[in-house]
Amino acid sequence: MNRYYYSNSISNFLNSSTNEIIGELTRNSEFTLLTTQTIAWESQIEILKESIINYDGSLFFEYSIPRMGRRIDVVLIIKNVIFVLEFKVGEKEFLLSAIDQVWDYALDLKNFHETSHKHLLAPILIATEAKDFKSIIERTPHNDNLLYPIKTNPRLLREVIENVLIFR
Numbered sequence: 001m002n003r004y005y006y007s008n009s010i011s012n013f014l015n016s017s018t019n020e021i022i023g024e025l026t027r028n029s030e031f032t033l034l035t036t037q038t039i040a041w042e043s044q045i046e047i048l049k050e051s052i053i054n055y056d057g058s059l060f061f062e063y064s065i066p067r068m069g070r071r072i073d074v075v076l077i078i079k080n081v082i083f084v085l086e087f088k089v090g091e092k093e094f095l096l097s098a099i100d101q102v103w104d105y106a107l108d109l110k111n112f113h114e115t116s117h118k119h120l121l122a123p124i125l126i127a128t129e130a131k132d133f134k135s136i137i138e139r140t141p142h143n144d145n146l147l148y149p150i151k152t153n154p155r156l157l158r159e160v161i162e163n164v165l166i167f168r
Contacts, residue, residue: 002028003060003063003064004028004060004061004062004063004064004075005024005025005028005029005061005062005071006021006024006025006028006060006061006062007058007059007060007061008058008059009056009057009058010052010055010056010057010058010059010078011056013048013049013052013059014049014052014053018042018045018046021041021045021061022038022041022042022045025041025061025062026038028062029062039089040087040089041061043087043089043128044061044073044074044085044087044089047087047126047128047154047157048074048076050154050158051154051157051158051161052076052078052158052161053158055078055161056078057076057077057078057079058076058077059074059075059076059077060072060074060075061073061074063075065105065108065109070105072084072085072086072105073085073086073087074087075109076161077119078161078165079165079168080118080119080120080168081119081120081121081122081164081165081168082109082119082120082121082122083122083124083161083164084102084105084106084109084121084122084123084124085102085124085126086098086101086102086105086123086124086125086126087126087128088125088126088127088128089128090128090129091127091128091129091130092127092129092130092131093127093130094125094127094130094151098125098127099125099149099151101125102123102124102125102149103123103148103149105123106121106122106123106146106147106149107146109121110144110145110146118145119145120145120146120147120164120168121145121146121147122137122147122150122164123147123148123149123150124149124150124151124152124157124160125149125150125151125152126152126153126154126157127151127152127153128153128154129153130151130152130153131153132153132155132156133151135150135151135152135156135159135160135163136148136150137150137160137163137164137167147164147167150164
């Protein structure tokens with residue numbers, strides 16, 4: 001069984017239709033599909049397609065974290081950076097619970113996912129209705145290839161990704 005519902009190179013993802021991607025996500029889902037989930041996936045796909053043009057790498061939707069029994073919305077790998085993306089579709093605020101959620105996902109990958117140990121981990125929380133503001137990119141003080149959670153909105157996600165790649 002796969003640890004994800006959808007995986008592809010960025011190039012193939014960008015060249016696939018939203019319906020094709022949703023179809024694969026749906027086929028691989030273990031749960032009864034709710035309309036709200038389909039709407040969330042459509043939003044995430046649209047946002048990512050605008051944010052990762054001209055990058056090489058790969059991505060995984062609904063990446064399983066067995067220890068936690070939860071799934072990361074999207075794991076995006078570009079160069080030697082692992083972006084842990086948590087989308088809050090329709091949200092205007094960056095709730096502490098959502099910040100903790102994306103932080104826990106990144107910590108879990110860092111501590112319990114061997115292939116993530118040597119790569120920079122960048123947890124990003126995307127509130128789709130949040131206002132524009134300057135995101136802060138900062139390493140933890142432990143010199144452990146982990147960034148503190150970064151908060152952004154869809155309009156600035158591409159800039160945040162670029163800034164993390166420069167920061168590394």
